[in-house]
Amino acid sequence: MLRTHTCGQLDEANFGETVTLCGWVDSYRDHGGGLFVDLRDRYGLTQVVFNPPDSPPAVIETSKTLRAEYVIKVTGKVAPRPEGMANPKMTTGKIEVRAVEFELLNESLTPPVSPSAKEAPGEDLRLKHRYLDLRRPEMQRTLFLRSAMIKSMRDYLAAQDFVDIETPILGRSTPEGARDYLVPSRVHQGAFYALPQSPQLYKQILMIGGYDRYVQVARCFRDEDLRADRQPEFTQLDLEMAFVDQDDVMGVIDGLVSNLAKEHLGLEVATPFPKMTYDEAMERFGHDAPDLRFAMEIIDCSDLAAKSDFSVFKSVVGSGGRVRAINAKNGKSQYSRRGIDTLTDYAKEFGAKGLAWFRVEEDGSLGGTITKFFGEELLAEFAARVDAEPGDLILFSADNFGATCKVLHALRTKIGREMQLYDSQAMHFSWVVEFPMFECDEGHHYAGEAKLAGETEPVGGAERWQAMHHPFTAPLAKHVELLASDPGKCRAQAYDLVINGNEAGGGTIRIHDAHVQQQVFDLLGIDETVAKERFGFLLDALRYGAPPHGGIALGIDRLVMLFGKLDNIRDCIAFPKTQKATDMMTEAPGEVDTRQLRELGIRRDE
RNA sequence: GGCGCCGUAGCUCAAUUGGUUAGAGCACCGGACUGUCGAUCCGGAGGUUGCGGGUUCGAUUCCCGUCGGCGUCGCCA
Numbered sequence: 001m002l003r004t005h006t007c008g009q010l011d012e013a014n015f016g017e018t019v020t021l022c023g024w025v026d027s028y029r030d031h032g033g034g035l036f037v038d039l040r041d042r043y044g045l046t047q048v049v050f051n052p053p054d055s056p057p058a059v060i061e062t063s064k065t066l067r068a069e070y071v072i073k074v075t076g077k078v079a080p081r082p083e084g085m086a087n088p089k090m091t092t093g094k095i096e097v098r099a100v101e102f103e104l105l106n107e108s109l110t111p112p113v114s115p116s117a118k119e120a121p122g123e124d125l126r127l128k129h130r131y132l133d134l135r136r137p138e139m140q141r142t143l144f145l146r147s148a149m150i151k152s153m154r155d156y157l158a159a160q161d162f163v164d165i166e167t168p169i170l171g172r173s174t175p176e177g178a179r180d181y182l183v184p185s186r187v188h189q190g191a192f193y194a195l196p197q198s199p200q201l202y203k204q205i206l207m208i209g210g211y212d213r214y215v216q217v218a219r220c221f222r223d224e225d226l227r228a229d230r231q232p233e234f235t236q237l238d239l240e241m242a243f244v245d246q247d248d249v250m251g252v253i254d255g256l257v258s259n260l261a262k263e264h265l266g267l268e269v270a271t272p273f274p275k276m277t278y279d280e281a282m283e284r285f286g287h288d289a290p291d292l293r294f295a296m297e298i299i300d301c302s303d304l305a306a307k308s309d310f311s312v313f314k315s316v317v318g319s320g321g322r323v324r325a326i327n328a329k330n331g332k333s334q335y336s337r338r339g340i341d342t343l344t345d346y347a348k349e350f351g352a353k354g355l356a357w358f359r360v361e362e363d364g365s366l367g368g369t370i371t372k373f374f375g376e377e378l379l380a381e382f383a384a385r386v387d388a389e390p391g392d393l394i395l396f397s398a399d400n401f402g403a404t405c406k407v408l409h410a411l412r413t414k415i416g417r418e419m420q421l422y423d424s425q426a427m428h429f430s431w432v433v434e435f436p437m438f439e440c441d442e443g444h445h446y447a448g449e450a451k452l453a454g455e456t457e458p459v460g461g462a463e464r465w466q467a468m469h470h471p472f473t474a475p476l477a478k479h480v481e482l483l484a485s486d487p488g489k490c491r492a493q494a495y496d497l498v499i500n501g502n503e504a505g506g507g508t509i510r511i512h513d514a515h516v517q518q519q520v521f522d523l524l525g526i527d528e529t530v531a532k533e534r535f536g537f538l539l540d541a542l543r544y545g546a547p548p549h550g551g552i553a554l555g556i557d558r559l560v561m562l563f564g565k566l567d568n569i570r571d572c573i574a575f576p577k578t579q580k581a582t583d584m585m586t587e588a589p590g591e592v593d594t595r596q597l598r599e600l601g602i603r604r605d606e
Numbered sequence: 607g608g609c610g611c612c613g614u615a616g617c618u619c620a621a622u623u624g625g626u627u628a629g630a631g632c633a634c635c636g637g638a639c640u641g642u643c644g645a646u647c648c649g650g651a652g653g654u655u656g657c658g659g660g661u662u663c664g665a666u667u668c669c670c671g672u673c674g675g676c677g678u679c680g681c682c683a
Contacts, residue, residue, distance in 0.1 A: 033640035051640070068633080087643055096641095110616055110634060117632085118644085121617055124675045177683030197683080224682040225607095349609075349679070470683045568676090579676065 002073055008044025010095050014078040021046060021097060022105070024135065025070045026116045035063045039074065039097075040115070042140055047087070047096040048074050054098035063099070068116070069108035069132075076100045123570075127584040130575060142572045145264060146560045150217060152263050153237055156256050162215040162239060167202035169195060169219070174534055176470070178222035181232075189601030195221035198553060200470060201538050203240040204510055207549035208541045212242035217556065226579045228568040229502065229558055233577075237505075237559075240551030246493045246509050249552050250275075250431055253497060253505070257429060257554075264563055269429055277434040278491070286324075286405035288432055291413065291501025293422035298408050299325045299386050305398065310373035312356065316398040323398040326408055327386045328415050331393030332359050343395065343411060350410040351403055356396040360388040413501065425565070428500055435494040437475050438465035438487050438523065465523045469494050472538075473508040474550075475516070483519045497554065499562050507552025512542065 003022040010019065026040035034051030049055070050063035054077065066072065076099040087093035113125055115135035120126060126133040133139055154164065173180045173194035180194035196202075198220045206214045218238040226232065241249060254271040261267040274292075281290050284297045305313035305323035313323050328335070335343060344355040358366040366379045366388065374382070386394050395411055397404040416422065465487055467473065474493045475483060482490040493509035511517045517539075521531050531539060560572040570576035577583055597603065 027643080029642045029645050031640065031642055031645075032638070034642085036642050036645085038643070047643070049641080051642095082641065085641060085643090090643080093643090112616055114617070114633080116644095117617080119618075122613090122675075124613095125617080127675090174683085178681085200683085222682060225680085227682085228677070230682070351679090467683055473683090578674090580674085584675090 006043035007039050007041040007046040008091065010046055010078055010092055010097070012080070012094055014095065015080060017078050018075065018100075019078055019097060020073060020075040021048070022073045023071070024108075024115070025066050025068055025072065027068065028066050030064060034060060035066070037063070037066060037072075037074075038116075039072070040135075044092060045090055046092045047081075047090070048076065048099050048102075049096050050099050050102075054079075055100065059099060059101060062104070063102065065104075067108065067110075068114065069111050069135075070104060071106040071108070072102050073105055074099050074102040124578075124584060127570075127576070127578060130585045134574065139571070142560065142564050142566065143574060145564050146556070146572055149260055149264055149560060149563065150237075150556065152260055153256060154215075154217070156259055157213075157215045157239065157252075160213070160252065162213040163211050164216060165206060165211060165214050166216060167196070167199040167206075167218065171196050171202075174201070176467075176534075178224050181221045181223050184600040184602055186600050197222050198236060199238050201535065203238060203551060204472065204538060204549065205541055207240055207242045208544065208546045212547070212549075213239070214241075214551075215239040218553075223581075226577065226581060229561065231557065231569055231573060231576055232581045234569075235556040236553040237556055238551070238553045240549060242547040242549040244509075244548070244550060246433070246495055246550060249507055249509075249550055250495055253552060253554070257497070260559070260563070261427060261429075265427065267427060269427070273429045273431055273497075275431040275433050275495075278432055278436065279434070281432050282401075282405050286407075286409035286412065287501075288435070289496060289498045289501055289503040290409075290430075290432075291416065291422075292428045292430055292498075293426050293500055294416050296326050296328065296412050296416060296421065298404075298412070299327065301325050301382065301385055301396070304378060304381050304385060305396075307378055308374050310356070310370055312354070313373075313396075313398050321398065321400045322404050323396060324404045324408060325386055325394050325396045326412050326415075327388065328393040328395065328419065329389070330391045331415065331419065332391045334415075334419055335393055340393075343414070346414060347397070347407050347411060350407050352397060352399070352407040356398065358382065358388070358394040360390050360392040360394070362390050364388065364390055366394070426500070427562070430498050432496045432498055433494070434476065434491040435496070436468050436488070437473065437479075437483075437490040437492045437520070439468050440464065440466070440488075464525070467520070467524055468492065469506070469508050471520055471524055471526065471535075472510045472517070473520075474511045475520075480516060483516070483523065487523050493550065495552070497552070499559075502558060502562060503555075504558050504562065505552055505554035507550065509548070509550030512546050512548050514542065517542070 002020070004020045007021055007023050021039055023039040023041040026038040026045055029036040034049065034055070037048045037050070038045045039048050050060045052060065074097065076097045078095055079098050081094060081096050111129070111132050113121055113129045113132035115132060120133070120136060120138070158164070170183060170193040173182065173192065178197050180197065183193040183195065185191045185193060199216060199218050203214055216238045218236050219233055220236050221233050223232060224230070241252070251272065254273050258269040258271050261269045278288055281288055284290070286298050300322060302317050302323045306317040308314060317323060340355070340357055347355045356370050358368045358371065360383070361367045364383065366383055371379060388394065397407040399407070469492065476491050476493055479490045494506065495508070496506040497504045511520065557569045557572055561569050564572055566572055575583065575585065582588065
């Protein structure tokens with residue numbers, strides 16, 4: 001070891017010791033006769049002093065060449081700082097190292113990203129010079145948190161007999177769901193491996209293989225457009241259990257996640273986490289991952305709207321749609337007329353055609369431009385329905401159910417944030433359960449909803465269904481008969497872990513009954529040939545004594561983001577990709593030699 | 607693919623309705639200084655205003671295109 005101690009560990013107990021530290025020059029203060037350096041490593045900062053009489057003149061002289069981010073090795077005596085010179089802002093602020101000798105291990109160019117700066121520079125610079133960005137304390141804090149959380153998860157599950165098993169990265173493309181990243185085969189020209197979107201099929205095979213508790217910290221790949229909380233490669237805590245029902249799986253995660261909260265946030269979270277059905281979540285919050293840190297629930301007003309003379313409301317209800325509202329308590333002062341216009345524009349981004357609203361006046365009556373379409377008595381009914389109090393702002397969405405969900409969820413989220421309706425440090429854990437087995441191919445989020453007049457019906461009636469999770473998801477036992485009679489109403493043994501309005505993970509109990517599996521394939525339009533082609537190996541395996549099984553995968557990047565109070569996922573990944581899925585440091589993806597392509601039997605289309 | 611925000615010195619930002627030689631702080635270079643801790647003081651250097659085109663007597667500013675970063679919709683079993 002080049003050093004005897006780190007830059008974060010020396011204190012009064014070390015007075016008088018001769019120590020050697022290594023690290024980066026965080027800052028330096030040239031004082032003419034001498035020089036002070038704050039030396040940094042991942043453990044902390046220690047002040048190194050190049051001053052007479054402790055430091056020889058030659059050492060002081062060379063110390064003058066030090067600049068930010070130079071790497072040095074310094075040997076000296078640990079000494080108390082002079083009377084009144086302690087720095088309470090530093091954990092090592094009571095001591096300093098008086099340099100007797102030092103060695104310049106490496107110089108640095110002027111850094112475009114300064115690890116010691118208070119504020120981080122533009123993200124493009126940080127990504128290009130990631131090695132500098134990674135020296136920033138915030139980045140280090142996050143990556144240490146990530147490392148510690150993963151260790152906690154592994155330890156916790158290992159103690160419960162989970163076996164950590166790796167699954168292949170080079171697999172077979174299953175053309176459902178997200179786009180695959182493909183890897184061409186040299187040995188089999190014209191054939192491709194696919195990188196796994198998740199280890200889904202492998203972990204089911206492991207259950208059939210008898211490893212009744214499997215876990216893996218698994219890298220997953222999906223070639224879809226990026227978001228603040230989405231990267232093309234990401235990491236899941238993937239697990240699967242045999243001989244369990246969905247409460248068993250959720251119970252394991254309750255324990256695991258509450259343990260994480262205790263160890264890494266110092267929070268005692270009651271278990272089991274509260275559960276809400278998908279239908280209830282959509283009805284009350286308009287979203288399958290509701291943010292339960294605050295209320296402002298959606299209130300249905302369709303029956304009242306039907307009684308009004310407001311043509312928008314009447315026609316929507318008349319054609320099977322819904323009129324729903326949220327009440328932004330005290331929102332009147334936050335959102336002036338201009339503010340409401342902003343909200344309207346925002347709602348339009350989510351497909352709203354407009355935004356109807358009421359203000360609640362000081363006398364408790366409803367005001368606003370649309371009140372003229374409502375009788376006084378009806379207005380009073382509205383006021384009672386939405387619990388109107390002076391100063392409130394009531395916002396309506398009138399459309400088919402799915403569209404009202406989307407708009408009201410967007411507004412609720414925005415207003416909750418802007419009006420600070422929750423403590424930004426709060427953590428809320430819950431489950432959303434009983435997801436629909438299927439959703440309409442046409443994409444509306446809510447299976448089985450009434451279509452408004454004029455909207456296109458699915459081709460060939462209502463028979464086009466898509467699996468909401470994957471085709472092996474088991475229906476609720478009591479809903480098996482709905483597969484035949486009314487698939488849109490059929491709910492699955494599926495569960496999502498929701499933290500602060502984010503989907504932090506999701507899982508299902510898998511079908512292990514061949515007859516049910518066949519019914520699901522039929523509904524999805526997967527005929528025997530296709531099924532065999534895509535998942536033949538799994539169907540084969542299911543015939544050799546498959547135990548009932550199910551599991552879940554947690555998004556580790558998102559968990560770290562939430563636990564670390566970060567607002568994007570890139571900040572908890574050491575080497576993330578940009579929104580265009582490039583790596584600004586390595587400049588991946590890049591061109592390859594024509595020779596490499598020729599070996600793979602690939603020719604560029606140009 | 608659509609919509610929106612951003613791009614000026616190494617970094618963070620400024621620059622009047624479109625008008626003189628594009629400024630400041632930090633960093634950098636030179637000098638001064640024996641206890642600083644965002645050291646201080648004096649001086650200096652540093653610019654294809656992302657790129658290309660257009661409008662104009664004149665463009666950092668207005669318009670079009672393009673590249674890049676971010677956010678978002680579509681997309682994400």
